[in-house]
Amino acid sequence: MLQYVVRRLVYGAVTLLALSIIVFTLLQNTGGGPLDRLRQNPRIQAADIQRITEYYGLDQPAWKQYFTWAGKYVQFWDQRAWGESFQGDGFVRDIIADRVLATLRLMLTALGLAIIIGIPLGVFQALRQYSFFDQAGTTFSFVTFSTPIFVLAITLQLLLAVYLEKWTGVKFFFNAGMNHSSYGTFDFWGRIGDTLSHLFLPAISIALISIAGYSRYQRAAMLDVLHSDYLRTAKAKGLSRRRVIVKHALRNALIPIVTLVSLDVAGVLGGAVITESIFGWPGIGRKYIEAIGTNDYPVVMAVVMAIGIMVVIMNVVADLAYGFLDPRVRYD
């Protein structure tokens, strides 16, 4: 068991290593260096550029820069470990620390919504196979699955944040930001309401695609179990329908979903990059797009690594959860 966890973590570390090398190499060879903007500024002297280049170590060969970066990166307890922003925004570790909680809030809400809505949807579809409800669910899944997340996000933003306010005169949802500017003056319930009305639209935009996937998968898993021999036995024993479905069918049909959810984390974080940009959410996804636009390579690296680490951790957790739920799984 311990051996298994260690092996999974080693795999995860190798993935992160490869990820860092790939992204670092791509950034090194992308046209337009981080100092382009400074060079265009006529008030900055060549000597200053030279000084800045040396300060950030940009005059070193690429492989040396990589090792310097990697050697510092693992010392995450040091404030300077992840380098300094080329754009003068301070230490990268602080930038990430400021924003990672916002992304986690968005990601966990989206995953939670997807699980709470998607799984029951799939279960009820399977219980009433070929009913109108089932067909409607299937249609929903297919259409949502074929819709890019930015289309969902913009549509929800336009309908529920912009037009709904125009038509009713009441602001139900906000189309940008994480909290109201005068959040600090609100009372307890005011804060909760404000948080939810900012959080709901970006979270549900991400969740909808996952809901489509989970419900499809859960429906198939449930149908599989419903046609199994042991379920026929349970029915033949005279157990109530409720007991058969909840205790015998559902508990088994839920197991494969754990894997699906863990594989979905990468997709949800990718979705967060897009929705954070659309809804002005102050997370690492939006920072990523900004940092790439300004060639702020230390920030780009730190965000990619943060996403990679979250994916690796969630995968290990899901593997362990799987073994916990299904005693047949062995770790050797």
Next chain:
Amino acid sequence: MTDRLLPPDPEGAALQALDEAEGMTVDPITQWKLFRTRFARHRLAMLATVVLLLLVILVLVAGFLPGLKNPLTQFKDANGRTMNLLAPRGEFPFGTDQLGRDVMARVVYGGRTSLVVAGLTGLLVASIGTTIGAVSGYYGGWIDQALMRFTDLVLSLPLLPVAIVAAQFFRGLFRGREALSLALLLGLLLWGALARIVRAEFLSLREKEFVEAARAAGARDRRIIFRHVLPNALGPIIVNTTLTIGGAIILEAALSFLGFGVVPPTPAWGQMAADGGRAAVSSGAYWLVLFPSAALIFTVLSVNFLGDGLRDALDPTQSIERK
């Protein structure tokens, strides 16, 4: 024993003559015929095929359509004012955008970008995925181990963040040819799932009796792979490539949306939705979002239905409970 008494009859002509005499002739059911009947049973897949064919024809002949305007022209009215943000009307069925360009023309030409990228990506995914999967599954051993660890690695990369950085890189490499650079990038990122499937197919097929027979007859690896194994693995390859293309269109649109795909003024659906989205929030110009988004959804939906129909027709063992 009775065989020897009969004259040599390689075509079974005598048997056929016998059948004909008894009025029992049956048209042979070829694989192609089997495929057609199974595919035709999937109504949505048939519809999707028609939609996709029409779309391909539309973007091919777009330049010759008499009614279609130029996607780059910024229209001005009689007083010389830019006709921007006009709601859909007779002259502009899909309205005009912030710069006074015809949205309908831009949607059609944006489709050209999407379809070219999708097609090239499909070709790349099919060739890379099939090659790696085939080598891995057929030869096994350390080659298999090495290739599959590599595949696992590619599959475990966070797709969108890596795609964004790679898009920046390829854009510098292929200045002015974004469709090619996007296709290359998507192809290099998306072949993993197909490689795994092809490997599994090759693993099971290479143990089959007909492969053993071919090997006993002295066929070389090359001939066995291309004549005996690959044709039998074509079904899953076609199906999964089609489904990957659906994902590729979405990813291309997402990259264009974020500004890392097709560079304006060349129209692309994702980029139109991005620019239009901002304009729509401030001015309520819903048509800037509606038409490119609808085009995207219909195209991806059609590709996915096509893939679903192909799966039912080519690869019935993989179908999920369709009765």
